[in-house]
Amino acid sequence: MISRPLRQTFPLLAAAALAITTVSACGSADAVESGSAGNELAGAKFVVGSKDFTENIMLGKIAVQLLTAHGxxxxxxTNLGGTVPNRKALTAGEIDMYWEYSGTGWIEHLRNTTPIQDPAKQFAATAKDDLAKNKIQWIGPTPLNNTYALAIRSEKAAELGVKTVSDVAKLAQTKPEEITICIETEFSTRDDGLPGLSKAYGMTLPKKQISLLDTGVVYTxxxxxxxxxxxEVFTTDGRIAALGLTVLEDDKxxxxxxxxxxxxxxxxxxxxPALEKVLxxxxxxxxxxTMQQLNAKVDVDGEEPAKVSADWLGKQGFLGDAA
Incomplete structure (x- = not known):
């Protein structure tokens, strides 16, 4: 994609940070009629958390609205913070559930160093070990794979002749001044983030050429x-296409x-146990x-996560009479 659209991203995570509330049948963008899709969960009460980026907030809202519709x-x-605050809140009993990612579970929570490239085997190993070691149950997985990637403006990619991360590593040796990179704070420290990536590809990046920014600012x-x-981008983020960015192949x-x-x-x-049937x-x-489209509605079109998730659930028929 060579041409870049004029529309710019509007950071909305601050607006998406809704006050912590108990969901009721009215008075909120999240409002869904309790029991409208079934009463499998009648009498149950859950505290739902999420991480602080668009996709995970929206997944959290999906859970809030879906479980409410089932009684x-x-x-x-939702929008509780990063990976560490959510995991700690879960294990401490401060929240009852949040959406996590198989690779994060395997590398961050279970402290493995080598990922499993087969998605089904990666999920199965993560779910099995987390249950055995930490008594954490995983329900899933979704087909979406929101993996990390490096992206660059399409016209700059053509200028520098980079298509893969290996190309970036070579460029770091021949034109090190071109390797300026924007990343999130969490990505700067994770084993599956920049430290591990740099080691795997043999890149040494001066700190002055690395900028730590909020998620939305990285894209802009x-x-x-x-x-x-x-x-640093997430591959299911709708801003990649909207901004005309090129995602570099993780060839290793x-x-x-x-x-x-x-x-x-x-x-x-x-x-x-009805949670499995409902989710x-x-x-x-x-x-x-699907996730790219939903993310774009928030980060490009300016809609709120609660509205986007409710609209999608309704169109799919998951909210019953409340759709």
Whole structure:
């Protein structure tokens, strides 16, 4: 994609940070009639968390609205923070569930260093080990694979002749001044982030050429090409296409598979086995294309995650009479 659209991304995570509330049948963008899709979860009460980026917030809203429609009472703690705060809140019993990614579970939570490239095997290994070691149950996975990638403006990619991450590594040796990169703080420290990527591809990047920015700003600054030529992106993010960015091939297959799934404590799963029945039909529909479209509605079109998720659930028939 050579031409770049004029429309720019509007960072909306601050607007998406809704107050922590108990969902009721009215008075909120999340409002869904309790029991409208069934009463499998009648009498249950869940605290739903999420990470603080668009996709995970929207997945959190999907859970809030779906479980409410099946009779549960929900306390909405979406947009809770990054990976660490959500995981700690889950294991401490402060939240009952949040959406996690198989690669994150395998590398970050289970402390493995080598990802499994087969998606089904990666998920199965992650779910099995997390349950055995930490009593965390995984429900899923979704087809979507929200893995990390490096992106660059399409015209700059053509100028520099880069198509793969190996090309970037070579460029770091011949034209090191061109390797300016924008990343999130979390990506700067994770084993499946920049430290591991640099090691796998033999790149040494001076700190002065690395800018730590918020998620939305990474995309806009990569698009501008002033602060950085390269940016860390999520492959299911709708801003990639909207901004005309080129995603570089991870030719050494460093990044793990990141299929999303719902995680919860084993005791929660055992107490409410209907959660599997309620969640799985929705999980099956969440593929890459669907998530890219939903993410774009928030980050490009300016809609709120709660509205986008409710609209999608309604169109899919998952909210029953409330659709």
């Amino acid at each position: 549960a009472e929900i306390v909405d703690k 600054e990569t698009d501008k090409g002033q602060t950085c030529n390269f940016g 297959k460093f990044f793990p598979i990141y299929n999303a799934a719902m995680t919860m404590r084993q005791e929660t799963y055992q107490k409410h 799985q039909p929705v999980i099956a529909k969440l593929d890459d294309a």
